[in-house]
Amino acid sequence: MNDKELQQLSINAIRATVIDTINKAKSGHPGMALGSAPIMYALFTRHLVADPNDPMWFNRDRFVLSAGHASSLLYTMLHVAGYKVSLEDLKSFRQLGSLTPGHPEFKHTAGVDATSGPLGQGIAQAVGMAMAERAIKAQYPQGKFVCDHYTYALCGDGCLQEGISQEAISLAGHQKLNKLILFYDSNAITLDGKLDLSFSENVKLRFKASGWNVLEVKDGNDVEAIDEAICKAKTSKSKPTLIIVQTVIGYGSAKQGTNKVHGSPLGDEDGANAKAFYGYKAQPFEIPSEVYKHFEDTFAKRGKEAHKQYEEALKVWKEAHSGAAKKLEKALAGDVSSYFKKEPKFASDDALASRNSSGKCLNELYNKIPFLMGGSADVAGSVMTKIDGGIDFTPRTAKGRNINWGIREFAMASAQNGMLLHGGVKTYVGCFLVFADYMKAAVRMAALSKLPAIYLFSHDSIAVGEDGPTHQPIETLAMLRSIPNCNVIRPCDSRETFAAWERALQSKETPTALILSRQNLPILGSKYKEVAKGAYVISKEAKRIDATLVATGSEVGLAIEAQKELLEKGIDVRVVSMPSWFDFENQSEEYKNEVFGICRCKRFAIEMLSTFGWHKYAAHVMGIDTFGASAPAKEVIKAFHFTKDDVVKFVLEGLAE
Numbered sequence: 001m002n003d004k005e006l007q008q009l010s011i012n013a014i015r016a017t018v019i020d021t022i023n024k025a026k027s028g029h030p031g032m033a034l035g036s037a038p039i040m041y042a043l044f045t046r047h048l049v050a051d052p053n054d055p056m057w058f059n060r061d062r063f064v065l066s067a068g069h070a071s072s073l074l075y076t077m078l079h080v081a082g083y084k085v086s087l088e089d090l091k092s093f094r095q096l097g098s099l100t101p102g103h104p105e106f107k108h109t110a111g112v113d114a115t116s117g118p119l120g121q122g123i124a125q126a127v128g129m130a131m132a133e134r135a136i137k138a139q140y141p142q143g144k145f146v147c148d149h150y151t152y153a154l155c156g157d158g159c160l161q162e163g164i165s166q167e168a169i170s171l172a173g174h175q176k177l178n179k180l181i182l183f184y185d186s187n188a189i190t191l192d193g194k195l196d197l198s199f200s201e202n203v204k205l206r207f208k209a210s211g212w213n214v215l216e217v218k219d220g221n222d223v224e225a226i227d228e229a230i231c232k233a234k235t236s237k238s239k240p241t242l243i244i245v246q247t248v249i250g251y252g253s254a255k256q257g258t259n260k261v262h263g264s265p266l267g268d269e270d271g272a273n274a275k276a277f278y279g280y281k282a283q284p285f286e287i288p289s290e291v292y293k294h295f296e297d298t299f300a301k302r303g304k305e306a307h308k309q310y311e312e313a314l315k316v317w318k319e320a321h322s323g324a325a326k327k328l329e330k331a332l333a334g335d336v337s338s339y340f341k342k343e344p345k346f347a348s349d350d351a352l353a354s355r356n357s358s359g360k361c362l363n364e365l366y367n368k369i370p371f372l373m374g375g376s377a378d379v380a381g382s383v384m385t386k387i388d389g390g391i392d393f394t395p396r397t398a399k400g401r402n403i404n405w406g407i408r409e410f411a412m413a414s415a416q417n418g419m420l421l422h423g424g425v426k427t428y429v430g431c432f433l434v435f436a437d438y439m440k441a442a443v444r445m446a447a448l449s450k451l452p453a454i455y456l457f458s459h460d461s462i463a464v465g466e467d468g469p470t471h472q473p474i475e476t477l478a479m480l481r482s483i484p485n486c487n488v489i490r491p492c493d494s495r496e497t498f499a500a501w502e503r504a505l506q507s508k509e510t511p512t513a514l515i516l517s518r519q520n521l522p523i524l525g526s527k528y529k530e531v532a533k534g535a536y537v538i539s540k541e542a543k544r545i546d547a548t549l550v551a552t553g554s555e556v557g558l559a560i561e562a563q564k565e566l567l568e569k570g571i572d573v574r575v576v577s578m579p580s581w582f583d584f585e586n587q588s589e590e591y592k593n594e595v596f597g598i599c600r601c602k603r604f605a606i607e608m609l610s611t612f613g614w615h616k617y618a619a620h621v622m623g624i625d626t627f628g629a630s631a632p633a634k635e636v637i638k639a640f641h642f643t644k645d646d647v648v649k650f651v652l653e654g655l656a657e
């Protein structure tokens, strides 16, 4: 068999296996998978550098299947390329507990570099990976090889229709991410039908306008042309590259070129026809040994050799640069424990808005943790994410760790996911709490992907004041708290804010959102170590407990003020600070009951946001279930009944019920 025949046999085998995998599951998306098989073939056999024996090898090229619905193709590639994805795994595609879920999941399947499926996010994740690659390379000037690889992504029409793609593309062009290569499987069909039902822009011009190189491959079956385009893209010095590949959706199916083949199995008959069209004769799930060998001789050989050489060079480098080597080790492990040996001290004049406490904490940590980087969506001066004297991360100053994300909240959060998927950095992003909604899907993705992302959300209530209801979060906190595996911490003072930062940075598999105030908060009797428990008694009752006030953030101080007045009225109240529901839920029932100290019917929760969810902890809830109003903060707070007198009245009335 000559090279050309072996190449065709391999592509046919990939396509046939995609058909079999989806047919067996009776579920899946064959369309794009069949159309873009040659792209993946060219990438894997000729370019991608990764080691199937060590799928998490740090300096591997990254690959993101942004169009995650084509998962059958990725799993098939991983199988033939020698990853731990067996034929049995392909046969259990989309089944409970299998290694081959409906859409790719990071940390679930060996060789999957990113969770994907929600269209568009994969592009932003790839942008984040390329940013991390560049940043880390610059952080080790004595050993640039330590992190020096390409980031590839494959998207379809759907990804490019999503708004996040433009945010990400614009950012990548601005950052001149020349080692980012995006394939566009251009088949002019989406789920509902022809692309021109809803999309008519000039993608080429759009990317060019955003600072990208654009290359075109007219025939998606032309492996040489795809290869040539990748070779060219790799030589780019200052721009990311888009490779537009014209493909045929469902190539080989009787329904090829239509949306009928986008998301339904071909079935036995059409599957057999397609295989006959390819000239492929093997039985279902039978892959000729030549194909495996071909991938072993190309992809696996290249990756294993590169990995071996890397490890050898790394060993020599580590011996010569022990300080940098230690830093790298910590960065790769995401280990920050040594930076939190001592509890910081606070004085009463540290009364600060928690956004300012956070900024102070960040500035201290930034100098201690050399792999900590981040920034905000053009609100650095408001969310306090700017590092004093810090260098901006730019194409010229890639070692800079201040990231100017621009007003691109969704891409910012999604690219942060990419940076964390890449590894070797600790990151944070910031914006106003109310705009967390813009990035919700990426926060959810971080939680699902078990990434320790950090979100700094300031301007956390109606106390935003004059900017009015558009900028005053109400239901936002409930939204964040409802995301599984997402730790939402609303600290009540500087001490709790520092503790929350520690919690966020020490997290390995859980994203953390810090909910920060715009207005000043006094230093209370908070306890640094207790923050990790989610809730604790911050101000004890005098003698007996008549009621317990549970509050978070700015309302903890208010609760303590009300506590004093209630005592004067003969009502003895305990105050519990509850910065994190998430952490509290992980405590024992015994601890939970001990903290509240009284039955639910005598618990009073106060939070200047939606009451949604609070009834789980307290029978009486004081919150805001309407939109806010524009006026100076003090007036808005008064108008929404969040003064000491209101809290006192709330408790007295509740107890009288």
Ligand SMILES: Cc1ncc(C[n+]2csc(CCOP(=O)(O)OP(=O)(O)O)c2C)c(N)n1
Pocket (backbone or CB within 6 Å): 029, 031, 032, 033, 067, 069, 117, 118, 119, 120, 155, 156, 157, 158, 159, 162, 187, 188, 189, 190, 191, 249, 262
């Ligand atoms: C954010 C988001 N919206 C909707 C979907 C559902 N969906 C999956 S694939 C698809 C069509 C995508 O079209 P295209 O990228 O052209 O893929 P192809 O039809 O070529 O497979 C849609 C709407 C999704 N996965 N993510």
